[in-house]
Amino acid sequence: MTSLRALAGSAAAGLFIATVASVAVAQDSALGPFPDGHISASMRKLAEPSGPRQKYAIVIGNQSYAHAPQLPNAWNDALDVADLLADQGYDVTLMKDASKRDFEALMQRVLFDVDRNTEVLFYYAGHGVQIGSENYLIPTDAELDQVDDLPFETISVGSLVSIVGSRARLQIIILDSCRNNPFAGVKLQDSLGPDVREVETGFASLAAPVNSYVVFSTSPGEVALDGAGENSPFASAFLQAAALGAVPVTDVFEEVRRKVFVETQGVQVPWDSSTMVEGATISQVSATTDTAAPEEATGTSVARGLTLFASSAELFQAESILPTPDISIAAQLAPAVPIGATLVQDLGLGPSDKVGLTEPPRGGRLVLLDDQGLQSAPVFPLSGTDLDRLAFAYVSGPVVQFGQDPVLKVQFKIDQGGAPTVVQVDLTPDPCDMAAADHLDPDGVGLARFANEIAPEAAVQACQAAVEREPQNARFHYQLSRALTALRRHDEARAALDTARKLGHSRASYAIGNAILNEARETGGSAVEAAPEEALTYYREGVELGDPYAFYALGRQFVRFGETSQDRLRGYDLMMRALEVGHTYAMNELGYLYLDADSEYYDPTRGLRYLNESAARGDIYGYNNLGLVYMNGLGGQEKDVKVALDWFTKAADGGHPNAPGNIGQLIASGALGKASDLGQAVEWFDKGLDRGDANAGAYAAYLILTEGAGGLSPTDAAHRAGRAAALRDAKSVERARKVLDALPAEAVNEAAQRLLQTLGADITPDGAFGAGSTAAYQAIAADHGDTSIETNPIERLVDIARIHWSTTPFRVDLY
Known part of the structure; x- marks a missing residue:
């Protein structure tokens, strides 16, 4: 096995080696055609004439940077904007000093929280820069000191806008950023190739999906001011303009632009870009309506309607730390679980009684459901009438550990007339x-x-x-x-x-594309090939619906098989979108690309970075790939077989199809520094062959033929070689056939008889392959639609092995 061949892995992991082929990509849309019956995502979202019913806001204030200057007003700006939006009925997720992993988790939450009934408002106060033609937000832990840092240290605004826009009915993106350039002079790789571009001040204009309104706090390429007060000039103007009442959002930001221009004496001019096709407002309250301000609860009250985003370190990790609840509610886990009626009953509330919230739930949020099941943010304190509509909306993440019984326990605290009450919701997932x-x-x-x-x-x-x-x-x-x-x-x-x-x-479109691609792989192994056009159409539909798996799948096809450099760049951009939500498949695919010394994109430092980031996120393909790096010394890395074995073992334990064969190779080669136990090596190779790894089967057959490994016979060698030769890995098939050529006909015949037995034939393997075996072969072949009866012993064995794989094939969904 050569070092590059060793990188062959999983379609899911994106680590096959193949000659790049061409695929014609029709361009009747941005990425190509969609499947028959496709309805565009925009039309799906706009089909309901009443407009978005759920208002969801994401507010981020990045102030305390580890490797960049502090921003004195970012947290104040975010908190005040979050409070304002909560008062206007938005379900607000508030993040303070968000790291790169926090952003990834946030984008994963968007996938669950946002649908085509939802209006999303995204507000960001913090550092932001421009690199090439793309804009990037800077997490608080960003350290841009290597040219390959960009995808793992920053957040692409273009990807964020695309992901949110593909899920939401409409989006309003507000970027109160570019207050200075903390990385002036730094050069980074921002595309598929090795070219680097300098980090520039300000933001560039960008394209956005239909029904998007993007607002920049200053003009393209310019710097926004922090201001002398508690808020930036832009945030201050926005807080004032949003109080205009239920007026079009465009009017709000025209007023913001005027106020900022005047206050900064013309130095700063906010900028906006719109693809809106329907109206939107921020305020739900008319400017002339006399409304009382929402009551503030006392003591440990949380801000009105806010969900403070907790990092994984802050989430409950064990049931034992949960206090004894005053009220327990049992329900089936669902995107939104009604709990209000039970609370009203257990608390004995009347319609006008008030309930405050003193500690919100972790791993989810409280929402109000209307009669159609649509969500809105509650404004506490709630009356008994409103509390009756309360529900808990579960958000993916390590909220509490499941115990022996599959129940997720979530708690929050409410207050009724000064009496604190702990509420626990026990959520049982559907089987x-x-x-x-x-x-x-x-x-x-x-x-x-x-x-x-x-x-x-x-x-x-x-x-x-x-x-x-x-x-x-x-x-x-x-x-x-x-x-x-x-x-x-x-x-x-x-x-x-x-x-x-x-x-x-949404995920079904991607999965249909994969099913089409896998039809040819079902009994043939893991050969890499361009997806048929029908599969690509479904991948494109998944991309339009905002599925990160579709981003990866279509991006991978474009990078590997794109006919033009523009196609490959599109593929890279799609994989970057997948990467924004922490999708490790894209990391593995790009790791392969940059570690391929025959590729025009060879960049081993960059490749190793991608693989390490994948493994750090617990991906079994990242584990296996790092094992290959250390086993073969790829990308200039020193060989370390013990480290390689550790990575392979983790991958094999997780079900990786090629990792067992890699362990077998380490054992058989004696690389581990002890006498080779060839029998143990064959056991590992057998595990790999059962998972569809043809190379493992050919290697085991060779060891049995030449070394008598494990005390096994020539028939055992033929049995493994025949199964391997029936797969589609060309090099491994060639090796397996060389073993078969070196074996006596009796061994080959007996192996074929063994396979016939597994297929139900009532015969005794004896190596003769007489009339009884021939009749059994003909009958089984006919049952499986195989009309080409082979007489040559080797071809007959391989043909029977193909039938065998068709009845007990390996798991193609692991490739």
């Missing part, structure tokens, strides 16, 4: 969610299993029951398809996916 929920699924409930973690039979049973109980729940149909795929029941899985797509499940 289908526990068994087959997917990662970063925009329409999921936050639980997830990788494909290798699914117990297929139990998952099918659980999800079939869920579908029967809730036939209009698209999530259950999608999760049923995952379980059916794990059982290789691909026609049924495709039918479930088609249903999920029709019901509006």
Whole structure:
């Protein structure tokens, strides 16, 4: 196995080696055509004439920077804007001093929290810079001292706008940034190739999805001022202008521009860009309406309607630290769980009684549901009438650990007339969610299993029951398809996916594209090839719906098989969008690209950075890839077989299909510094072959043939070589056939008879392959639609092995 061949891995991980082929990409839209019956995301979102029903705000104040100058007003600006928006009915998520990982987690929350009934307002106060034609927000832990730092240290405004815009009905993006350039003179790689560009002051204008309104605190390329007071001039003007009442958002920012221009004596001129096709307002209150200010609770009261975003370190980690609740509510885990009626009853509230909130829930937020199930932010204190509509909206993340029983326990504290009350919500996931929920699924409930973690039979049973109980729940149909795929029941899985797509499940489009791509892989292994055009159309639909898996899948196809440099750049941009939400597949794919010494993009330092970032996020493909780096000394890294073994073991334990074969190779080569146990090596190779790794099967067959590894026979060698030769990895097939050529015909025949036995033939393997074996072969071949009966012993063995793979194939969804 050569060092580059060793990097061959998973389609999911993006680490195959292949000759780049061409694929024609039709350009009747920005990325190409969509599948038949496609309705554009914009038209889906605008189909309901009443406009967005849920108002969701994300407010970030980045002030205390580890490697950049502090910003004295950013936190005040964010807090005041968050308070204002909460008063206007927005469900506000407030973040203070957000790190890069906080941003990734935030974008994951957007996937769950935002849908086409939602209006999103995003406000950011903090450092921001321009690099090339793209704008970037700077997390508080950003350290831009290496040319390859950009994707892991900053947040692309273009990606943020694209991701939010693909999910929300409309978005208002407010960037109170560019107050100075903390990284002047620094040069970074901002594209697929090695070119570097200097960090520039100010922001550039940008394109945005339909129904977007983007506001910059200053003109393109200019600096915004901090101001002398507690707020920046822009934030101060916005806080005043937003009090105009329920007027068009464009009027609000015309007033902001006027105020800032006057206050800064013409130095600063706010800028905006609009693709709005329907009206939007910030305030829900008329300027002439006399309304009382919401009451402020006392003591430990939280700000009105705000969800303070907690980092993972601040979340509850064990049930034992939860206090004994005063009120317990049991419910099934769902995106929004009604709890208000129970609270009203248990508290004995009348319609006019008031309840305050003294500590919000962690890992979710409280919302009010209307009669259509749509959410809005509660403004505490709530009357008994409003409390009746209260619900808990679960947000993905490590909220509390599941105990032995699968119950998620979440607490918050309320106050009634000075009496504090601890409320606990015990959320029991549906068995289908526990068994087959997917990662970063925009329409999921936050639980997830990788494909290798699914117990297929139990998952099918659980999800079939869920579908029967809730036939209009698209999530259950999608999760049923995952379980059916794990059982290789691909026609049924495709039918479930088609249903999920029709019901509006975003991830289903990507999964249909993968199902089309995997049809040829089902019994043929992990050969890399361009996806057929039909698959690409579904990937494009997934991109338009904001699915990060589709960003990765289509981006990977464009980078590997794009016909033009423009196609490859589009692919890179799509993978950067996936990376913004912490999607490790894109990291692995780009790690491969930059570590391929034959690639025009070879950059080993950059490649290793991507792989380390993937492994740091717990990805089994990142583990395996780092094992290959240390085993083969790739990218100038010194070889260290013990470190390699550690990475491979972690990957194999997680179900990686190639990691067992890599462990077998380390053992067989004696690289671990002790006498080779070839029998143990063959055991690892067998695990890899069972997972579809043809190289592992060929290697095991060679060791048995030449060394008698494990005391196994020539027939054992033929059995492994025949199965490997039936797969599609060309180099491994060649090696397997060389082993078969060196074996006696009796061994090859007996191996074929063994495979016939596994297929149900009533024969005794004896190496003769007489009339009985021939008849069994012909009958089984006919049952499987195989009309080409082979007489050459080797070709016959390989043909029977192909039939064998068709009945007991490996898990293509792991590749």
